[in-house]
Amino acid sequence: xxxxxxxxxxxxxxxxxxxxxxxxxxxxxxxxxxxxxxxxxxxxxxxxxxxxxxxxxxxxxxxxxxxxxxxxxxxxxxxxxxxxxxxxxxxxxxxxxxxxxxxxxxxxxxxxxxxxxxxxxxxxxxxxxxxxxxxxxxxxxxxxxx
Numbered sequence: 001x002x003x004x005x006x007x008x009x010x011x012x013x014x015x016x017x018x019x020x021x022x023x024x025x026x027x028x029x030x031x032x033x034x035x036x037x038x039x040x041x042x043x044x045x046x047x048x049x050x051x052x053x054x055x056x057x058x059x060x061x062x063x064x065x066x067x068x069x070x071x072x073x074x075x076x077x078x079x080x081x082x083x084x085x086x087x088x089x090x091x092x093x094x095x096x097x098x099x100x101x102x103x104x105x106x107x108x109x110x111x112x113x114x115x116x117x118x119x120x121x122x123x124x125x126x127x128x129x130x131x132x133x134x135x136x137x138x139x140x141x142x143x144x145x146x
Contacts, residue, residue, distance in 0.1 A: 002097065005135040006083040015084060015095040021060040022047030022098055022136065023075060024143050025105045030121045031140065032105050033131070034067040038116040039088060043130045045100070045139075046070075046119075056099055064103075068119035069110040075103040078143065081135045100139045 009015055022045040025032035034046045046067045050059040057075055064072050080099040087094050112119055122130070124144055128137050140146075 002080055002082045003135075004082050004084075005133075006085065009084040009095070010093075013093045015093050017097060018087075018092075018094040019050040019056070019097045020048055020099065021050055021056040021063065022100050023060055023064060023072065024078070024100065024102045024140060025064075025070070025072065026102070026144075027105050027121055030123050031127045032068060032070060033120050033122055033127060034112070035118045035120055036116060037118065042132050043120070043122070043127065044133065045131075045136050047101075060101060060103070065109065066113045067117045069108050069112045070119060071106045071109050072103040073106050075101040077101055078139060083135065098135065100136070102143055 024045060032046070033043045035043050046064045047060060048063040048067070050056050060075055061072060064070055078100045080097060082098065083096050085094055085096060124140065128140060131137055
């Protein structure tokens with residue numbers, strides 16, 4: 001059974017299960033994050049939805065390039081959790097199944113491909129301070145033994 005973070009599901013709402021792959025990218029003494037400057041302005045672990053028929057690892061590589069412009073290698077699964085959210089960009093109530101990986105950022109290939117995204121290397125303490133997602137912060141703390 002996956003641990004749930006955030007608010008419990010609302011009664012009477014049909015949730016669509018949405019698998020996603022997200023990654024902790026240690027770089028030097030910091031961590032590589034994406035910043036979304038759209039409707040929801042926030043720092044996040046790079047990653048996103050796994051499309052139907054897509055394997056999580058290629059999805060992870062695709063999402064990291066789209067959101068940061070970076071190439072990664074050697075992803076390793078750390079765990080998974082779920083949360084129930086409304087996704088305004090899809091007009092969808094989702095049960096997000098979030099699988100967390102750690103990988104090595106190799107090099108920056110290009111600017112982020114997704115509109116309103118930028119890549120940032122933050123210190124671990126600053127990343128923990130600015131990231132709103134409690135689950136991702138917990139995985140970062142566990143990975144870095146904080």
